Amino acid sequence: MNLRAFRRGKVPPEDSVPMRVVVALAVEVSILAVIAQGAVDATTAVAALVLAPVGYVFSYRMRARSNVTTKVLLAIGMMAAFAQFLQTVQYAANVDQARVPLGSLFLWVQVLHAFDVPRRRDLGFSMASSLILMAEAGAISLSTSYLLFLLPWSVLAGLWLALSSRPKAGAVSEPVATRRVRTGTAPLAAVRTFAFTGAAVLCATAVAFLSMPRVPGTPIHAPPFALGRARPVEGFDGGVENPGLPAAAPDGVVDFAPDAYPGFGDVVDLRARGRLSDAIAFRVRATQATLWRAQAFDTYDGVTWTMDDDRTRPMQPQDETGSSVMPPELFRRNFGFTAPSVALTQTFYVDTPQPNVLFAAAVPAQVYFPASTLAVDRYGSIRAPFLLDEGLVYSVVSQVPVTTPELLRAVSSGAYPSAPGAQPRVSERYLQLPAALPSRVGDLARRITAGATSEYDRVIAIQSWLRANTAYDLDVPRDPAGVDAVDHFLFETRRGFCEQIASSMAVLLRTLGIPTRLVTGYGPGARNPLTGYVEVRQSDAHAWVEVFYPLVGWVPYDPTFGVPSVADGQGPRFITGEALAAFGRLVASITPAPVKRAVTAIAGLVRDAGTALVDGWPLTVGVLAAGGLAALAVRRRRRRRARGPRPTGAAAAFASVVTALGPAGHRRDETETPSEFLRALSSDPGLGDEVVRAAELVVRTFERERFSGHAPTTEELAEADAAAGRVRELVRR
């Protein structure tokens, strides 16, 4: 048997060089994308980048041969790559550590496959594997920089689809002669078509992307963790280390640094001022963005918040999963048993160095972290023995209480039945107030909550009042010495940082006997719709309040921006809102300030005009109707002019014949003379003699009228009209 015929069957090799070049480039781009995500080691990366193009050149040269030896060698190479993968992956402690060996295996498969792609179908497999590599890179990409690879790969994939959709050799007949004649010029036609196709794909992709429901996936049982640089905290005893903070000012206040928030440490000073940068602090993979809690403070002295009890206890390691869990008594201290809760798994990818506190949604239950000596304080705040440096990855599974107003009203009014083993009444430390706190603060709290009947209603009333009567402002001057920060904020400025607003809420509630504490951490951030990760920036560093409810535990309240409901991320949802918000942020970030002001002014004018139009709707409707009628009239007039005068006499009969015969396959060309048209009719046996005879009468009359200089008689015109009618009737039949 002819080996080549057996191997190839009837499928000829692919000879198209452009198609092979496009495939090779697409594969190179996908390899680069994987390398850029750090998914392979350097040796594999360089080898893949060099060997893949060599493989495609080799395969092109050998495309018509059986290549049995090559196949055997490739099979051996595949087995070697797989063996190497198995050997490496057995030491992986978790899924994340298997990433590099798996990425290397994919790359080697792709590279080896490049040496044997003789047919179009094999090139298709190459494109499919390049898609897998792109998906691998996309799955581990944390940033929008992946677009740098996705865009060229998309263009190359589109080119491959276009090139490979041409008929294969042998699928169509070969003409014996081909001639191309070009009469017109449209130099940009190809560019226009390319642009239109790209725009169509982009629009369709955008619609598909925004229409895709985001449903909760299978919970990851062993979330990833990985160590970046490890800068240990010297003499770690459970304390918080925040090395990015600047030195204290002469008055002893530690202000904000662009990449360090003074709220992480032993004290929160309400006199601190400054601005944080917009650098990304960390990215979070979670179904729902929420407040990322770090520390809690219970003691207020009129200027600062501190912790009454800063002792810590070690987290309990879980050998089987490599994770640590919070000691049960501490967990019970922070989490009630009555409220329903959802388990929220979060994975944090640190971008900017952070202090050694772990950020997590409240209440963290289980932590996957590359250290076994984690410490936790009585407020449920977790500290690591080293700083959270760039590249650190850790995961936390939190039990987030999902509360309802009805539940909180019931438990706060004492109407809810107590359960055995339920949370005890909270410590008095959460009601502590400075002795010098002016009484007008308490008076204000009582005035605000005058109509409230339950503890919950009082909390909501205070929060609403603060939202309505205070403003978030990062430019307020430092408080004068000797004043109570909350009193000064509530009665003098009513403008300030989130720390002042949150402190005011905590103090106002404490004057009413409601246990509260100040919490620092990061705000929810914004989800990047492309990466799917929640991006939390340094400027999202935030302070808010936790209120204690019997049986439920600590419930967060944020009088500055509000608390997102974690229940929103538990069911199917659409990303349209987040995508539009991200687009808005992007536009806002690149638009110069003068343009923003101009747009705002124009928007105001349009709004005013719209209001006026709606108010005076009869006039609006009248003007619109008149405008529409005028436009219609202009359009009709233009059309009439374009058509020219209506034909009369024999010309009308001829026009009628031409119109009637068009649908019958005799569309008259503009350059065709009436006689040529008639000859074409005569040569069509399907038309019938009667039609041809009648058409001939019309044509001859028309020619006489047009060319002889003697107008046909009335009888002749009548005959031509009648003949045209006959043609119409016969064709209709």
Added chain:
Amino acid sequence: MPRRRRAFRLRKRAAALMGGAVVLFLLGTNVQAGWLFVLSALLLGTVIAGAMLPGRMLRGIRIERRAPAEVHQGDEAYVELVVSNPTRRLRAGIVADDPMFSPASFEVGTLRPGERVELGAVRVAERRGPQEGGTVTLRSAAPFGVAERRRSAPAPAPCLVLPKVWPLGALAFVDAAATTERALHSAPRRGGGPEFLGVREYRSGDSMRHVHWPSTARTGTVMVREFEEERTRRIAIVVDTVADAGDAWTPLDACCAAAASIALAAAADGQGARLLVPGEHEVEVAAHEDGRALLRRLGRLAPSGRSLADAAPELADALRGAETVVAIAPTWRANAGPTLVPALVTLAASGARVVVIPVVLDPEAAGRFALPPAEADALVADLRRTGFATYPWRPGEELADALAGRAAAALDPAGVAP
């Protein structure tokens, strides 16, 4: 019946892309990676755009077909497709399916604005008869090959496929005449030929069969038809048109090819040939036509449903003056010995010598309406036994050989040949 092709069709590639999109969506859902949703949407977007764009690629395209006016069956013909793009947009990925003579597809490729592509191809005219060429189907799957759009456009290119003609040389049953000029062109004179010349008043002795009743009714006087004298056209070719079967080389094609070849060979010998064909209602007679006209008539010949036996009396009437009658009939069951032989006897009663060419059918190709080989042989034997010069033309045999076989048969001492 061929399956009608849909104007829009998704290709396998669309299914592959959608499958990939679903897999990426599921992966993206499980690992919560937004880029996998983007990739999934990109694949879906490509399918959506790829399904919508091919329709634009065919918009405004014009197609024209050029083919020779006449061609002989089995010969090659140069057919040209002209595809032009009068629009101001690029048109890409165009393929033209042309069913003329035999279905074929041609890649037109990309047409720039104002561009025209002329594709010439050599096609074999396999079917006899008038051909319009059918509609040309344009299709495009551009830009991504995800879906295919089709549009059919009429491209009339009338072409008459004439019967195949073989050079036969001198025919054994045709006597050479002095000149071919005399055979083909001569002034008509009144006589007993088959061609109608006019009407005149009845004279004593005129046959009542020649009374022209419409004129008699109009004038009130008995009028009779007058005929042209038959002088040189001494061969009459009778073609049986009772039925036909098959797609390419059909029994009727074979009959027409035999009739054309014999007529042209007779004309070369100076003999005029008269063609008689049983039509649906009456016998069609072609007597004055030159070789080309005769070929065109044979090219257009279609099955009439009327057998030679059914039309025998009318045929006999139209055979006046013919010296030789060549009857060409396929071996349909309708032409079995008991039917065909008496009909030919009727023709022989006109005084002409009857030569029969039974076109022996292949039962596998012609179906159950064809005589089985044994019965076809019996028919040949019957015809010879009756005294007709019989030249059976068997499948795969050259016509010239079949006609030459008569000489061999004549030497047959068994006396089977006439």
